Amino acid sequence: MTEYDAPVSPSVRPSLTDGLMTQILEIIRRDNLSYGDGLPTVRDLAKRFSVTAPxxxxxxxxxxxxxxVELxxxxxxxxxxxxxxxxxxNPHTTGISTEATLQLVEARLMIEPTIAMRAALHRTSDNLDRLQAALATALQPRDADQPEARLNFHRELAAASGNTVIYEVIDSLLAVRRREQREVRRMYDHRADYDQHVAIFEAVADQDAARAGELTRAHLTEIRNAVAARLS
Incomplete structure (x- = not known):
């Protein structure tokens, strides 16, 4: 029996797991693997690292x-x-509250106007196509069986900025706070949201950075005010 097969206390288990995670990531780095490439099987990994399959x-x-990774x-x-x-x-979300929803919108208000300005300056034709696709599906009923089929306008706006880190910040906010985002949609007029997205898109397409930023600020300010009204 190896040291990895011996009983492990809860206080030790995280360090063992973290070590294995690092070694698996090292396989990806060393073999220059990318999204969709296959990794060794669980059995092969267990044998390689002298640990159990669980x-x-x-x-x-x-x-x-x-x-x-994907299993x-x-x-x-x-x-x-x-x-x-x-x-x-963070994959572990907490309970929803109106206060948390307001903080989410305020955080976005701090950064997304600048993102829209960058998007106007750096967007590509592919970015515009994806923004248009997001607009085209926004008013359609949501398909519960295909939750990923719908593009998110704000996520695509961040992608158009050309800054990967900024995109990941917005993507993380929208991914982790899905429940808060649904609450925002219930609080804010859906048609107004769509019309404002269209105006932002047109500014980005025209490469009018100042207008794109101003419209995004006004859009998120209205959403913040709608959420704040629920607190009063």
Whole structure:
């Protein structure tokens, strides 16, 4: 029996798991693997690192929570889309409150007008296509069976800024705070939200950075005021 097979106390288990996560990430780095590439099986990883299969699965679940790997039932282990992220969302969300929702909007109000200005200056034709696609599906009923089919306008606006870290910040806010985002949509007029997105898109398409920033600030200010009204 190796030291890894011996009973591990809860206080020791995280360091063992963290070590395995680091070694699995090192395989990805050393072999120059990218999103969608296959990784060794759980059995092969257990043999390589002289640990049990459940210990490997625990490490893989930790990596899956950050998007670094994907565990596909009946298929295997693959490199995930988040393997190169610099900003990671916390996969453990807390209960929703109107106060938390207000803080979310205020945080976005601090950074998204600048993002819109950068998007106007750096957007590509592909960015504009994706922004248009986000607008095109915004008024359609949501398909519960295909939750990822709908593009998010603010996420695509961040992508158009050309700054990967900024994109990941917005992506993390929107991913982790999905419940708060749904609450915001209930508080704010959906048609007004759509019309304001259209105006921001037109400013970005025209490469009018000042107008894009002003419109985004006004848009998020209205949303903040709608949320704040629920607190009063």
């Amino acid at each position: 210990t490997v699965r625990e490490a893989l679940r930790g990596l899956q929570a950050t998007g670094a 596909r039932h009946g298929s295997g282990v693959y490199v995930g889309a988040g393997v190169s992220r610099m900003v990671l969302a």
